[in-house]
Amino acid sequence: MLLQDRIAVVTGSGQGIGRAIALKLASEGAHVMISDVMRETGEATAKDVEALGRKSVFVPCDVANSEEAKNLIEETVKAFGRVDILVNNAGITRDGLAMRMSDADWDLVLAINLKGPFNCSRAAMRPMMKQRSGRIINIASVVGVIGNAGQANYSASKGGLISLTKTLARELASRQITVNAVAPGFIRTRMTDVLDEKVKEALMAQIPLGRLGEADDVANAVLFLASDLAAYLTGQVIHVNGGMAMP
Ligand code: NAP
Numbered sequence: 001m002l003l004q005d006r007i008a009v010v011t012g013s014g015q016g017i018g019r020a021i022a023l024k025l026a027s028e029g030a031h032v033m034i035s036d037v038m039r040e041t042g043e044a045t046a047k048d049v050e051a052l053g054r055k056s057v058f059v060p061c062d063v064a065n066s067e068e069a070k071n072l073i074e075e076t077v078k079a080f081g082r083v084d085i086l087v088n089n090a091g092i093t094r095d096g097l098a099m100r101m102s103d104a105d106w107d108l109v110l111a112i113n114l115k116g117p118f119n120c121s122r123a124a125m126r127p128m129m130k131q132r133s134g135r136i137i138n139i140a141s142v143v144g145v146i147g148n149a150g151q152a153n154y155s156a157s158k159g160g161l162i163s164l165t166k167t168l169a170r171e172l173a174s175r176q177i178t179v180n181a182v183a184p185g186f187i188r189t190r191m192t193d194v195l196d197e198k199v200k201e202a203l204m205a206q207i208p209l210g211r212l213g214e215a216d217d218v219a220n221a222v223l224f225l226a227s228d229l230a231a232y233l234t235g236q237v238i239h240v241n242g243g244m245a246m247p
Contacts, residue, residue, distance in 0.1 A: 001029035002227040007080040009033040009072065011063050011120060012090025014041030016189035017139065020215035021087055021222050022049055022056075028223060030085065031055040033076045037062050037090075055080070063090045063116030064108075066123075073123035082131055085226045086124040088117035089139045091157075093191060098152040106153045113157035114164070121168055125177065134177035137225050138165050139218070142185045142241045158183075162237055169235030178234040182221045185241025187213040208243035 008025045012018040014036035022032045026049040034049065034056055036042035042058040049056035057079050061072040076083050091113045094105035117138050128134030143151055144158025162181055169179040186192055186203050192212065195203075204210065221238045224230055239245065 002223060002229070003085075004029035006030045006084040006226070007033070007076065007082050008085035008087065008226065009035065009076050009083060009120075009124070010087040010089055011035050011061065011072075011116065012037075013045050014038045015045075016191065017184070017187060017215045017218050018087070018089040019045045019048075020219040021089060023052065024216065024219035024223050025085065025087075025226060026052045026054040026056070028227070029054070030226075031080060033072070033079070034058045035061040035063075035072050035090075062112075063088070063120055064111040066115075066119040069116070069119035070123045072120065073127065077127055083124050083127050083134065084131075085135045085137070086120060086128075087137045087139070087222060087226075088120055088161075090116055091139065093151065093154050095150045095154065097150055101152055109153035110157050110160075113154065114160045117161055118164060121164075121179075125168075125172060128177045129172070129175045132175050134172070134175075135226050135230075136165075136168060136172075136177065136179040137222050138162075138179070138181040139222075140165070140181040140183040140237065142183050142239065142245050145183060145237070145239075145247045146245050165237070166235045173234055178225075178230065180225045180230070180233055180235070181237045182218055182225065183237050183239050183241070184218045185213055185239075185244045187215060187218060189215055203244075206244050207241070211242065213240060213242060
């Protein structure tokens, strides 16, 4: 077991990549705090974590709301006494060309994808600093590095998240807290299910490994970063993209 009895928090873990991460960490021994805006899916993930023999609590949390983010970490400490691993996974898209993008779509994506991880990290770093240990793992995106037409808000949020990762890594290293990012390429989830077949075919042509990624491909990289195997990595970005970009 790579994470025996560690305490992990995964945001947006009701479905998709966040759910796969929660189950992966639990399968390696972690107890997992599940949080999401949707109670129904969040509670279902928490049940599935418990079915693996670990403890799990669901706490509703909109990561864009700093009070709710603070509450999520407080509830974690109340339930488990510590926070070893924070995975900032919650994220959304509101795509459109920049020329036509509304203020609302810009603001919402930045609030959830960039301010959300800041809110949760700021809340978690206090207990982690006291413990003198911790792992913060941010789920960024390949488009945060290479850009993508139609995703000005999303790519800016993910590029910002990579910069936030590097800054927090520098601020927290002296307390043995590591901060890293995973940048997925195109992963099969609800987020990519909405793309039409032609777009998917065009994407596939750009992926040397010849397939879209699975949520588990991302979860495996998160598991590595959360474990002692990654003790000497901080401020880094692991690209899980089938080779579509090699930055
Ligand atoms: P997803 O299937 O849409 O899951 C996202 C989860 O986050 C959902 O459970 C969603 O809840 C939740 N969520 C949305 N807004 C939230 C908020 N304000 N606070 C807390 N939770 C919230 O998406 P995914 O594909 O698994 O994406 C997970 C992460 O990976 C995101 O950060 C995304 O940007 C990143 N990523 C995905 C891909 C990809 O190809 N899929 C590629 C690169 C990066 P609801 O069910 O209520 O909406």
